[in-house]
Structures are given as structure tokens and as C-alpha cells.
Amino acid sequence: MAAATDAVRGFHEADGGEGSDKARLYSREPARAVKYHCNFDLYQSPVANWRDTLYLRMAPDQPDAGDLPDSCRDALFEYAEQVKNLGSTLFELLSEALGLKPSYLTDIECNQGQIILCHYYPPCPQPELAIGTSRHSDSGFLTILLQDEIGGLQILHEDQWVDVTPTPGAFIVNIGDLLQLISNDGFRSVEHRVVAKNATPRVSIACFFSTHFHPASTRMYGPIKELLSDENPPLYRETLVRDYIKHYYSIGLDAKTAISDFRL
Template sequence: MGFTSTSENNEDNKLFMLDSERVEELKAFDDTKLGVKGLVDAGITKIPRIFYNPPCNFKRASELNHKDYTIPIIDLARVHHEDPSERKRVVERVREASETWCFFQILNHGIPVSTLEDMINGVLRFFEQDDEVKKEFYTRDQRPFLYNSNYNLYNAPTSTWKDSFFCDLAPIAPKPQDLPDACREILLEYSNQVMKLGTLLFELLSEALGLSPNYLREIGCNEGLYVFGHYSPACPEPELTLGTVKHADVDFITVLLQNHIGGLQVLHQDMWIDVPPLPGALVVNIGDLLQLVSNDRFRSAEHRAVANPVGPRVSVASFFSTAFHPSSRIYGPIKEVLSEDNPPKYREFSIPEVLAHYKTKCLFNHTSPLSHFRI
């Protein structure tokens, strides 16, 4: 048995006290069941220290005189045109965006603007309804629909300036009675529309990989869908915190709807690129699972959301993955994209295996699970 010096003991005690104080502060915040919005409603002018985020080493592109950097905007209006060359042009743009930026915005995607607006309003209705009604959905237990602030509140090194609801939508649809009145109808309608859009997006991504249009759907990339509705109120000290910390998505693709208040940024060439809201547009980004099966042809990208002095910022992130429905399906780099010059870079895996590694080894520091599966 070894012994520790007095000075080391003192340092350990300090760390323990800091950790203990933080846990107490987190629990006090969590117990209110009112989230970040509750703090703002109470009129705070200084944010609690649990929300402090360390400074970032990367600069915004706009600060480095790269104001022309912007993620691609792709018009899907002509994907069903009778002239096949029109679809090929769209596929080429999708391929280029997925290989280079890993993010792109889409217009004329088939979801009516009125539905997008109704979904944003549904999120607002849920978070701005009577506190006692909203509290009924506050939990950290897994349910078809739940609400809380910072889903990994007790496991993350810092907290972020947002409240969220979660809804598991496919492959098993939730019972309508499990969803809140404030957003039940629009949540079901919007998710149906996103599932249809997912079918088209996976067709275009398949073709961009040189595969048949149905390839990615046939291996189950669009079977699962879950949604997070995020609500980030105006922050009195936005320079001290973030709306979402830097991370990449552990799914196949993500479709994001955001309201008029910006904040989303993509890390590209060691710079933060703003993704400004575009009326009627949706943001699409590649997830880790698609990077794995495409053998790095398409790549996931780290991104974040900054806190804002104005608000609320509302976003709805739709994730294509069967994360909450364990499957024995085995994935690996798609054989059709491999060659002598492009051998497999990853071993075979199951989605539960990727998620288990992410939760135990990567979630705390928001690191990528990809390296664990590299050959």
C-alpha cells in the first residue's frame, strides 16, 4: 500500500470539494425542473458557474477575414426532373458537399414552409407553457417523450445554455397520448415529412457514392428516427457559455431546422464557419455512422452552437439512427466503394457497439468513437 504526501492530499481535497460543490449546484438546478428558461424567468444577470465553458482555440472565419466561407446550399427542386442530367447535377453537389464540408443546406426539399414554421412554434409552445404542465415531462429516465436541461448534465465537464425535449419516433412510433398537447400534432406531422425527406436524401447519398439509389435504405440507414427540440433563451453572459458544445453526431445523417436566430457553427479547416438561418431551408450533416460505412468518403464534422444575447433560439434536430432500438445488424465499409487503392479503414461493427463505446469512452469529453473502430 502506498502513501500520499500532505500536499497531494490537500490538492485532492480541493478537487473533491470542487466536485462536490458542482454536484450540489447541478442537483439544485435539476431539481427545479425549470431548466435554463427558469433562470432567465427569475431575472438572473450572471450565469451560474456550472454553465462556464473554457475558451476555444479556434477562431471564427469572419474574424480571420474569410467572410466568403459558407457551407453549400443545394436546391432539390429538380431531382425528379424528366431530364436525368438535372438529377446528376444535384447528386454531384451532394457528393462534393459531403466530401468537403460534411454539411449543406437544402431548399425545395418538399416540406412546406408552413410545416417548418408550425414545428418551430410547437417547440415554443412546449417550453413557454405553464411550468406545472411542463414539469410533468421532466425526467432523466428513458421515455418515448421527455424534457430536461442538458441530457448529460451529471456526466459532462460543463453545462450548456439550453433546454431540450426528446422524442423517439421510428421504427416504433410513440403513442399519441405519450406526447404533450402543446406539440403533439405537429411533431407527428413533421417527423412523417422528415422520414419522407430522409428517403430522398439517402437516395442522393447512395448515388453520390456510385451505388444504386436504394442502397443505403436497404441496409437500414433510414429505419430509425429520433428528434431533439432545443430551446435556448437569451443569455446575459453569452461569452462565458455555449448553446451546444463542440461534437460530431453519432448517426447516419442529421436534418436540422433552426429559427431566425443564428448560432450554429461548423469546424472547417480549423475555423468556425457560421451557418446562418436561411428561410425555408434545412441543414443536413453527415454523421459518424455514414463516415464508417462510406470508408471515409463522406465525413462527419464537429459543430457547435454559441449562446446568444437575444432569444430564444429554437432548433429541431432529427437524427437518423436506430440508437434506441438495439439491432444485431452488422455494418462495415461498403464493399462496393472499396478497391485495391481504397482498402477498408474500419472493422465491422453494430450500432449498439458504437454507442456503447461512445457512452463509456467518448461522451464525457465529446470525442469521436471512430478511432476505436479503425483497422
């Protein structure tokens, strides 16, 4: 965890001139597995976020080692492998929590896709006029987040923003929209944001588990039939993951708008 955080900080604080890894990787091309950019939703969202991002699509198809920056390649490949293992364990526990067999969520491929976003939030001269990351819920099934000691992450609880105080050696695990959808509200995705700060830069590494990286996938996801009954009817319509993600991206980061549009 420390090695990954240090590696990400080093990449973001390195020179970005001609010939640098930043210049080589800068792209807004959706299909690229490794890229450096800011604000994936720059042309959809009503506001821009005060952060830069190193984007890594690590599964189901791992990028070539040469695609990653030299300075953080080894640390991030190792981190991705360890977090993928942790995710598989969490999916087993979540399956059991729903009253299903431990392998249920992995059997339906909730853990097959892995994207890692390495965020860097520079000091902001006027934090009261900016936002680090806009209010949103995550689009996928599950998110495992590592944050440094700076803080700034908040979750929305009973219409109040609550600070998520950094705890050394701990991960933050978020339920995503798609897990809320297939669990029929058994689990609920959490709205969160990151406030801008004017002091020390903040680093976070978010690992998202989703399956929209295989556009040819025809697996439909809807409320799990074993969870449904006359007392617990389906609350959402079925969808291809790529169709849900396309709708989510068309809106940009914005509360929980996307999943509400799939409610029956």
C-alpha cells in the same frame, strides 16, 4: 416547418409547474420515447450546455399520441412524417453519390430509426462563459436540422469556426459518424457547435436517423464492401450500432473522439 418551430417554442415557453406537460415529461430515463430534460450527457461531459430539450423517438416505433404534449402533438407528428420522407430521398441520393444503387442505404436500414430533438436555448446573461451546444459530430447516419432565424450554429472548417447563417425555408443536413464509417470516409461527419446568446431565445429541431433504438438488432456496420479495393482498404472496424452509440454516450459531446476510436 413554421408550425413545428412555433409549437416547440410554445412548449418550452409554457409554465413548468406541477401538473404541466414539462413536469409530466421530465425524465432522464434512456428508454422513454418522449421526455423533457437538459444535457443527456450531464454526467459524462466536462461542460453543461445552455439549452433544454424535448426528446421524441418517432421511429421505428411511434409513441402513443397521448405521450406528446397537447400543445404540439399534431404539428410534431406531421413534421416527423414529412422529414422522414425527405430523409428517405436523401439516402437515395447519397447512395447514388457513392456509386451504389439508390436503395442501398435504405436496404441496410440507415433510415429506420428517427429521433427528433426539439432544442430551446434561453437568453444567456453571460454568453462568453457558456456554450449552447458543445463541439461534436453527430453519432448517427444523417441529421436534418431546422433552425429559426436567431443563428448561433457554427461548423468547424479548416480549424476555423464558421457561422451557418439561417436561411428561411432551408434545412441543414449533417453527415453523421456512422455514415462516415460505412462510406469509408467517402462522406465525413461535420464538427459543429452552438454559441450562447444573450438576446432572443433560439429554437432548433434536429431529426437524427440511426438504428440504435432496437437493442436486439444484430446487423453489423462496417465499410461497405462494394467501396473497398486495394487502393481503398477499410479504415474502420465493424460495429453494432448500439455499441458505437454506447461508446459515444460514454464520452459525451466532445469533438470527433468516438469515431477515431473505431479507426483501424
